[in-house]
Structures are given as C-alpha cells and as structure tokens.
Amino acid sequence: MRTARDMGLVGCTRCMQVAPMGTPVCPRCGSLLHSRDPFSLQKVWAWWILGLGCYIPANIYPMLETRTLVSTQSDTIVGGAVTLAQHGNWGVALIILVASVVIPVAKFLALAGLAIGVWRGSNMPEGRQHLLYEVVEYIGRWSMIDVFVVAILSSLVQLQALATITPGRASLFFALSVIFTMLSAQSFDSRMIWDNARRSEPKEDIRP
C-alpha cells in the first residue's frame, strides 16, 4: 500500500489539495501543511484527559433541576435515566443512556485505543481502525443531544412558581466533556494509523 508520503506528497487536511512534500503552506487554501502532525498524539491525550476530567463531575452533579410547586428534584444523568425507566419510559431511558453514557464512554475507550495503537502498534487491521475513528468522530457530536435536551427544557419550562427546570452543574461539565472529546478526536491524525501498518511491514527504501 502506498501512502502520499511514500510518493513524496503531502495532502492538505483542510481542502484535500495535494502538494509536493516540503510545501509549507497549502497553495490553495493557505493552511499549514504537515505530512504528519507531530503533536497529534499529545493533543489527543490532552483533550482526552480534559474530557475525561469533565466527564466525572458531569456524572456526579445533577444534570437537571426540576422545581415544581411542591417539590424540587435534581437528577444526575444515570439517576434520571433510571427514574425514567422506573416510570416505564424505557425508550427515552435507553436513548439517554446511550447518548450520555454509552457513546461518551465508548468514545473515550476508542480514542484511547486508537492513540495507544498508533503509539505502540495495534493488532487491529488499519482499515477497521480507520473505520472506528470515522465512527467516533461522526457519532461523538450526538452526545450533545443530552445537553440540547437540557437547554431546550430549561428555556421552555420557566413557569415561575409552578414549575421551573434549570440546568444542573453537570450539564456544563457534560458539554465541556463532549467538546473536549470532539477536539480530541479531531486532533487525532488518522494518517498515523497507516504509518503503523508500514512499520510492521518490511522497511522499504523510500528513495528511488
């Protein structure tokens, strides 16, 4: 398998323009050109750690505070899902659980796995790793669905004394966590997956 680097080319990650290796700036869109981002893994890990750090309080603090005339209720993410499940709303509970727990956790695991795989080498085929990365990057933004629900509810349900829904502290942390993991995923230079594949193969002289 030949990569652009093998062919002495560098591709722009922004506009996909291919330029000869050593071109510092994309001749079409003007963004910096790197054959491989040297700080990619550092960025991934930095955002990953931040995301994970935010994910912990996002699960400890209440996501949603519901004040009605007679009671005040504040639910964490998991607690809210459990409450919904207890009330029989299995579908909604499942959606919340998937969007707020399964996806972020899977994302953390996937990103960590990819980063470790790039760093140490992986047994997973390159194609599948890339697919995994694509899925992570694509699906990660859907975790924001919980934040959107909270934002919509708290802006809609403001009936003064009767019923008020305010976002809990967890919603901020959760949003930050999603943002950080998205940044983390974006920082991952997926081209490095293929470098690993080459490392495991017998070295080929890149020079003609």
Next chain:
Amino acid sequence: MTQDDMPPPEPPVKLAGRSLLERVSVIWLAPLAALVVVIGVAWQTYADRGPLIEIAFENASGVRPGTTELRYRDVTVGLVEDVSFAQGLGRVLVKVRVDQEVAPYIDGDAQFWVVRPEVSARGVSGLGTVLSGVYIEGLWDGTPGEALGRFDGLPDAPLDRVGQNGLRLILRATGKASLVEGAPIVYRGIEVGRIGTPTITADGSSAQAEALIFAPHDRLINSATRFWDTSGFSFSLGPGGAQLDVSSVAALVSGGVTFETMISGGGPAQPGGLYTVFPEESAARASLFAGDDSEILTLSAVFEDNIAGLSVDAPVELNGLRIGRVTTLNGLVDHERFGDGRVRLLVNLAIRPGRLGLKGGAGRESALAFLRESVATGLRARLASASLLTGGLKVELIELADAPPAEIEPFGEGGLLIPTTESEIADVSATAEGVFERINALPIEAVMEEAIALMQNANALISSSETRAVPGNVNDLLQDARGVVGAPEVQALPGRLDEVLTEIETLVTQIAQEALAAKLSAALSDASAAAQGVSDSVIGVPELVARMDAVAQRAEAVEIETMAAKMTALIDTTETLLAGEDAQALPGTLNTALEELSTVLAQLREGGVVQNATEALGSARDAADTFAAAGRDLPGLVAEAQAVLAQARVTLAGYAAENGVGRDARGALREVERAAKAVSSLARAIERNPNSLLLGR
C-alpha cells in the same frame, strides 16, 4: 557533484537542541489550566468554609441534609449537612455548615427553631415554606462571642423575633381566664405583645406563660397594671342597657389579653415580674382593692360520710366568710390510716390566704400558721348545707369548744390534711316533704267547690231583679229620712226645748222671788197636819214612787227610741237574713220592710212623733204654767210651812232613820232627773246626728 554524493551531515545539535516548546504541544496548557482552576476552586471552597455547628431538635420534620437552610433575618447563612440522632435517640442532631462571616456571632445566646407553615386564627405564617420546604431560623445578637459547637433548638419560634425587643413578663391565669400560645396582648386595639407557651404551675392550680411586651409599649406596664382576658365575648344586661363586648375576631377565636394601669402610683415593672390575668375587666378592677387571689393554699379533708351534694367549686367558709372553694372530690380507701375498707370522701380545698385578712400579709405560710393555731384550739372542717333548695353542701371551718385535740397533718405527697368533724346537714328534703304533704292534705278541692257554689249563689243573688232594686229603695229610704230630719218641726225641736227649760228656770226664779216661805207656812201647817197623815199613809208613798218611776220610764221610753230600737232590730234582722241561707228570698222581704219603713217614716213626717213631741212639750209648758199659778198661792203657805218644818224635819228624820220614803223619794227624783236627761240627750243626739233615727244609734 561531490556535494550531491555527500550525505548531509547529521545535525545532532539540532536534534538535541529541540526545545521543550518544540517537543511539547501548547495544548497541554489547557488541562493544566483546568487543573489549576480545580485546585484553586477547591482551595477557595475549603478556605471559605465556615464551622460546623450542631443543633439538637426534638423534632426535625422537614429538615433535609443538603437542602434545608439556616437563615438569619431571612437570609441564608448556612446549610444543613447532616441529620442524625443524638445518643439514646432522644433528640435529632442537625449539623449545619455556617457561613464564615456570621460564624463569630453565633455564640451562647443563639436560638434556633424550625420554621414551618402555620395557619391559625391570627393569620398564615411561613407560607413560603410550603413550596421551598422548611428552614431553620436562627436568632443571635450583633456582638461576636465565644463560639459554641452545640446548641439546643427551640420547639417553636421564640417570643422576641428579630427587632422586637421589649419587656418580658410572666402571666398567670386565674379562674376562667385562659392563656393561649401566641395570643396577642392588645392595648387600645393595638397589638403590643404576645403570649408564649403556657405551662401549668407546679402546684397545678393555674397556668402561666411568658409574655413579651414589645418596646416601646413596655413603658405602659408598671406594678399597678392589671391584665385580663378578652377572649370570647361578654354580654351583660344592666341598668345601662345591654352590652356586648367583642374585642377582635382573632381574640374571639384564639384568645387574647389586654391590660390597663388603673391606678397611679405603681412602681416600675421588673423584667420577669409575675402578673395575674383575670377572667374579665370587672374582676381585674376589683382586684385592686382585694388581695391577690393568685396564691392558693391547698388543704385536704377526709369526711367519713359519703354524702352526695358536695360539688367542685362549692364554697369553703370560715365563720360564714367565703375563703376558698372545693377543687376536687375523690373517693378514698386507705386501710392503713382508717383501718377499714370504707370509701371516704376526700376533698381538696383551695384556700385563698388573701381572704383571711391576716395582718402578716396574704402569704401561704402565714395562712397555714393561722390555721394550725386555730386547729389546735378546735377548728374543724365539716360539711354543711349550703342551699335549702338544691340540697347543695359546703365545707365549713368551725370552732368546736369540746373538740378532741388534733392538728393539721401531712397527707400524701406534700399535702396537708385538716381534721374534720361530724357533718351538720339539715334534712331539708324531709322537712320540705312534710310541708308539701300538709299542703297536699288541705281540702282544697272541697273549699274550691264551696267557693264556686257561693259564688254562683252570690251571682244569682246579685243578678236577681230584687237585688237590683235594693239600691233604689235604699235611696228612697234615705231621702225619706233626710226629709224627716230636714222637716222644720224637727229643726225647731231644740228651740222648743230651750224655751221649755227657760220657762222652768223662770218658774223656779219666781218661786224663789215670791217669798214662798211665807206662803208655805200656812201650807206647812196643813202640811204639818198632813205630815201626820203622811206619816200614817206612808205605806202609800212607795206606790206613788213606783208610779212616778213608771212615768219616768215611759217618758224615757219615748216612741222614737222604741222605733229606733225596732229599726235596729230590723236592720239586724236584715243582716241576719243576708247571712242566712235563704238570702234569695231576702230582697223581696227587704223591699217590703223598706217600703214599710218608708211608710212609717212618711207617717212620722206627716204628723207623728215630732208633732207629738211638740205637743208634749206644749203640755209640759202648760203644766209649768199651772204650777206657776199654783206657786203664786204658795207664799201664804210658806210661813206655815216654816212652822211645820221643825216637825217635818223631825218626822223626816224619822223617815230618814227608817230609810223609807226619803230614799224612795230621792230615787223617784233621780228617775225624773234621768228621764229629763234622757230626753235632753235624745234631743241632742237627734240634733247632732239626725240619721241616728235610721240607724238606731
């Protein structure tokens, strides 16, 4: 192209010299900054964290850790962190994290209570807690003090809320006055204070509560102030008309107290001073002049007799003066004390020392000392009748001269037992029963029947036409009588009598003047001769006297008198007839009798008595004239009479000695005199009282 063939030299310096910035991405600053922020926030939180205080509550309903707030002046200054139990599960420990800045002020005088929604007659309070949940309100002053870790929470809000400082008093309710927690103290319609939680005093006789008079109204209170209960309403009916007093709706429902300083000269009020709450204003006013009734000496008495009729509130009297009342009545079975299992009557007496009027003050001690002394000299308690009608009993303290020695003994727990004596209960019920029986036995029905019959008879009598005619007849009769009396002859009668008397007087004078003595002498010689004859015929004199007597009697019994007597008899008969059984027939008879009477009177008027009397008087005058004529011949006789007089005197002396003719003659003369008097008195009577002719009196 040597240069082209030569491999480029390795730049080791450049490799080794790659700076940290070049090897490490700046992106690491982001988690680093986050870490710094987190540490900073954590440190800040920790540094700003206030102390944890513990508040022990009896009941912490609604207090939830992490939610319930501690507030001061309605501003949150702390948060409950933990709710747990004190050792022994006796109380609830609430751990509150207090804000750093207020922590120094929470010292020994801090008070805490749980604010809950409350709906009462005075309004709704703590409504906010319905929605937000309860909170703990704290109250402390504005000066920092030594911090305490542990506090005791109050069960209810204290009297002095923030900004309501004032005078604290203790109010004690007497009688029917009531103290209600949180009730207002009202002065002239303004709420100037509040009553705290009432408690029962140790002796159980009254209730007392702390009260707070808010500043600046506390200056209204001094030692002469009297409090009274204004709860409910009072209705009074008196000379001033009907009066209905309702102070306020809140007071009506939940009670209230008001006060007034009725007399001047009271000293300043002491904080914590004890004041009595009277049931009504009049009682409060009366208390100014009576002793304080609030202090009570409780005595017990055990009566052998288990007698119904004694009730709670029955009076306790000492020599007829009410000094207290019965508070409780119980049965008592005490084998050890009395030696048998009989049920005795245990009575608790509340004596008011103020009523005893002791010199040494109205204290309980002095009253007890007085009673001890009195019991030693024979004072005993006994049951006595209080009311004859209801059969109610009272307790009487009475001095018995021959009482066996006894004293006031301790009884039960802190009680005192006053010795008793036999009850004196008038068996009123039996007496009353006897009275009722006698009333019952009276023949009321028979009497009633007779009365009814009598009334029916009277009714028939009155309604009969004859009876109706009576008044008219009586009227006629009276008119006739008036005609008789008014007749000129009757009117002239006194004049005639006067004339007669004058003539008699003239006659006597003539006799005296014409020197009868000389003329008499001749006559007396005859008389002297006759005296012998008289002396012989002295036996015939009594007959003469008797005749004269008869004449006098007849003169006395003139026709008018007889007629008056008859009329009297007639009227008597009429009365008898009226009283008689066949009174029905009376009117007819009466009518007839009246008609006859009328006729008699008419006859009288027409030519009866008066003319006869006139004629009789005329005859008497003629007789007098004749006598006078005869008298003229007498002077000759007088000389003879004088000669004879000696003889006659002797003879008469003999007569006198014999008490014969002289006495009779004197008697005859007296009779004549009496007859004349009778005539004169009759004439006077008729003159004075003409209707005596009718009435016979």
